[in-house]
Amino acid sequence: MNRSSTPDNLALDPSDKGQHFRDAVSTISAEGRRNWLYPRKPRGWYYDVRSVVSWILIGFLFAGPFIKINGQPIILLNILDRKFVLFGTVFWTQDFHILAVGMLSLIIFIVLFTAIYGRLFCGWVCPQTIFMEMLFRKIEYAIEGDAPEQKRLNRSPFTANKALKKGAKLGIFFGISFLIANIFLAYIIGVDALWEIVTNDPREHLTGLTAITLFSFVFFGVFTRFREQVCIVACPYGRLQSVLVDNSSIAVTYDFARGEDRSLLNTRQKEKRDDGSVFFTNNDKIHKDRKYGDCIDCYQCVKVCPTGIDIRDGIQLECINCTACMDACDEIMEKTGRPTGLVRYASFNSIKDGLKARLFTPRIAAYMALFAIVFGLFVYFLGTRPEAEAVILREPGRTWNELPDGAYSNFYNVKIFNKTLNDQAVEVRLLHPAGEIQPLGLPDLLPAHELVEGRFMVFLPGSELQPVRTPIEFGLYSGDQLIHSVSSVFIGPQNP
Numbered sequence: 383m384n385r386s387s388t389p390d391n392l393a394l395d396p397s398d399k400g401q402h403f404r405d406a407v408s409t410i411s412a413e414g415r416r417n418w419l420y421p422r423k424p425r426g427w428y429y430d431v432r433s434v435v436s437w438i439l440i441g442f443l444f445a446g447p448f449i450k451i452n453g454q455p456i457i458l459l460n461i462l463d464r465k466f467v468l469f470g471t472v473f474w475t476q477d478f479h480i481l482a483v484g485m486l487s488l489i490i491f492i493v494l495f496t497a498i499y500g501r502l503f504c505g506w507v508c509p510q511t512i513f514m515e516m517l518f519r520k521i522e523y524a525i526e527g528d529a530p531e532q533k534r535l536n537r538s539p540f541t542a543n544k545a546l547k548k549g550a551k552l553g554i555f556f557g558i559s560f561l562i563a564n565i566f567l568a569y570i571i572g573v574d575a576l577w578e579i580v581t582n583d584p585r586e587h588l589t590g591l592t593a594i595t596l597f598s599f600v601f602f603g604v605f606t607r608f609r610e611q612v613c614i615v616a617c618p619y620g621r622l623q624s625v626l627v628d629n630s631s632i633a634v635t636y637d638f639a640r641g642e643d644r645s646l647l648n649t650r651q652k653e654k655r656d657d658g659s660v661f662f663t664n665n666d667k668i669h670k671d672r673k674y675g676d677c678i679d680c681y682q683c684v685k686v687c688p689t690g691i692d693i694r695d696g697i698q699l700e701c702i703n704c705t706a707c708m709d710a711c712d713e714i715m716e717k718t719g720r721p722t723g724l725v726r727y728a729s730f731n732s733i734k735d736g737l738k739a740r741l742f743t744p745r746i747a748a749y750m751a752l753f754a755i756v757f758g759l760f761v762y763f764l765g766t767r768p769e770a771e772a773v774i775l776r777e778p779g780r781t782w783n784e785l786p787d788g789a790y791s792n793f794y795n796v797k798i799f800n801k802t803l804n805d806q807a808v809e810v811r812l813l814h815p816a817g818e819i820q821p822l823g824l825p826d827l828l829p830a831h832e833l834v835e836g837r838f839m840v841f842l843p844g845s846e847l848q849p850v851r852t853p854i855e856f857g858l859y860s861g862d863q864l865i866h867s868v869s870s871v872f873i874g875p876q877n878p
């Protein structure tokens with residue numbers, strides 16, 4: 383009997399036998415309590431490659447704040463000072479439109495990538511999976527043993543040995559969470575500011591210390607208790623899978639065409655090979671009308687799953703594409719003399735039709751076109767970004783002054799952003815109407831990638847003024863080159 387949910391993973395009739403997985407979450411019991419998962423330690427080719435990739439990514443994550451390009455960190459997301467650095471290029475709030483279009487193109491890219499490759503990102507690159515499966519889980523296996531030993535330990539009475547194991551595990555977990563919290567903060571405030579918090583008198587950095595402590599406990603809670611729930615219930619990308627993937631998306635998939643009808647080995651016919659090994663055939667001579675598939679219903683793919691699902695039920699929201707079930711099944715296939723890849727990267731359609739996965743579909747073409755347009759816009763904005771930019775505002779709380787020669791004056795505050803990698807000599811000039819500028823504490827030289835602030839006065843003759851508000855335009859010059867112009871207003875009397 384075929385106990386698979388269905389070969390058609392789009393069937394939506396919950397009354398179907400084997401469809402229970404559609405109405406229940408594997409980590410929630412019928413009483414609504416948490417089903418604590420004990421996934422078996424995976425082993426195999428994919429797990430080994432993922433381990434190597436994980437160590438590289440963890441190394442990069444921890445080294446990131448210390449790597450500098452053009453004197454700037456490789457990535458800085460300083461929301462507090464509204465300064466963002468990507469690959470050594472500084473973006474200020476004035477560049478928000480560039481960041482917004484950049485983010486939009488990133489989102490479209492993620493949608494495009496997911497439509498083709500499913501949740502590949504989650505299994506291989508996502509920090510949550512990498513930390514959980516490749517760091518915290520490995521430490522847990524090392525201290526408490528594989529799944530059966532962990533289960534036994536949790537159910538055993540409280541002894542010195544249990545206290546030692548649990549204490550060591552939680553202590554190491556908190557230490558790593560503390561390190562992760564520091565690194566995440568370094569991506570927000572920069573490694574130099576973080577170093578000040580760590581080395582200076584704690585009373586001077588209470589906010590920073592509170593943030594580190596808070597982050598540490600959040601990470602500790604996530605990796606100690608919340609675990610796979612992040613991927614199943616909290617992650618918005620995970621929740622979006624149902625609209626992002628379709629039957630052409632490539633994901634970790636069970637080959638139901640080859641695997642069904644599944645049955646245990648002892649229900650099958652044994653054959654002896656020339657080398658003396660025993661092979662369990664797929665043809666049952668007792669039930670001649672039945673042909674067994676390659677799945678021997680050993681549940682090894684389920685036992686290793688960190689989200690507690692059965693991949694044979696088809697693509698599911700909970701699947702993070704971690705490949706653990708692929709390794710587990712390949713090992714079983716090798717042991718029983720069958721070809722590997724019963725659970726593999728494939729699309730539902732390719733398995734249904736027995737063809738190679740088709741990557742280029744009309745939907746993918748549409749996403750690609752959209753991505754090309756938005757990314758092109760991003761490149762255009764980036765390429766035409768001025769070398770320096772000024773924000774000029776009339777000084778708040780002041781009106782105009784009348785001078786003895788009949789001219790009028792206003793005070794202005796200015797912020798100038800040098801967006802280049804070099805120091806720049808820049809000057810603010812009055813473009814319109816005719817008048818004079820007198821700088822008050824404006825430096826001549828702008829350091830590379832820095833923001834300077836200053837003030838200046840503008841003098842306009844009465845003949846140039848309009849009643850109350852006169853439009854005024856400033857130019858930011860580098861030598862004789864106008865690099866940016868800014869509009870503002872000049873306040874004057876009703877009848878100048």
Ligand code: SF4
Binds near residue numbers: 683689690700702
């Ligand atoms: S079904 Fe397989 S790939 Fe998906 S989460 Fe479980 S073990 Fe990982």
Ligand code: SF4
Binds near residue numbers: 680681684724
């Ligand atoms: S590991 Fe392979 S053979 Fe065993 S139950 Fe899973 S799919 Fe079937």
